[in-house]
Amino acid sequence: MAETNWKRVATHLGELSGEFTPAQRDLADALGVPLAPGTPMPVAAALLRAHLTGPLLLKRAQPVDEEEYRYLELVAGEAAIEVPPQEQIAQRDILEAWLEVAWARRSVIHLERLSPERAGGHGLGVDRALRGPRRCGLRVGPQVTRAI
Numbered sequence: 001m002a003e004t005n006w007k008r009v010a011t012h013l014g015e016l017s018g019e020f021t022p023a024q025r026d027l028a029d030a031l032g033v034p035l036a037p038g039t040p041m042p043v044a045a046a047l048l049r050a051h052l053t054g055p056l057l058l059k060r061a062q063p064v065d066e067e068e069y070r071y072l073e074l075v076a077g078e079a080a081i082e083v084p085p086q087e088q089i090a091q092r093d094i095l096e097a098w099l100e101v102a103w104a105r106r107s108v109i110h111l112e113r114l115s116p117e118r119a120g121g122h123g124l125g126v127d128r129a130l131r132g133p134r135r136c137g138l139r140v141g142p143q144v145t146r147a148i
Contacts, residue, residue, distance in 0.1 A: 010111045017104040020044035046097035050090075061091035072098055079105040 017040050020028070024044040028035045033051045035044050053060060069086040072095055076083045079102040089095050 006111045006114075006116050010108045013104040013108050013111075016041065017101040024048065040097070040101040042097040042100045043094065046091075046094045049093060061093040064089055064092055064095045068092070068095055072102065075099060075102040075106060078102070079109065081105055 019037070020035055020039050020041055021044075024041065025035060027033075027048055028044065031048070031051055033047055035047065039047070049058065050061065052058065064086065066086075069089065072083055072089070076098070081102055083089070083098050083102070089098065
């Protein structure tokens, strides 16, 4: 069943993009993989997989090209997160982990900005405090919510 409480969704997305887990830290320490403080969980997982590619005979990840990295920079900017330089994101698996984090954080930003709530049980409404230069109707469910 889909989650209908945007605050729980935002919290969950925030947790998914949070700092590495104690288990990831323990594994990284045992393998000698450096994890900087604040490294997001998906990125830590990708770094650990990259380190284990050879020993576990995993499929080698594709390299990251300039366009892919520029897209990451764009999304990271929208999400207000800093990403490492392209030289430190050598594999697509690591880039995709950073994208996962950026998409999650960007979603949290937009959820908090919109603050969608149930409107009389007939769909989603939008916080009336939301203002913007463009105004258009948003139709969700059987009613039209306030103009955005």
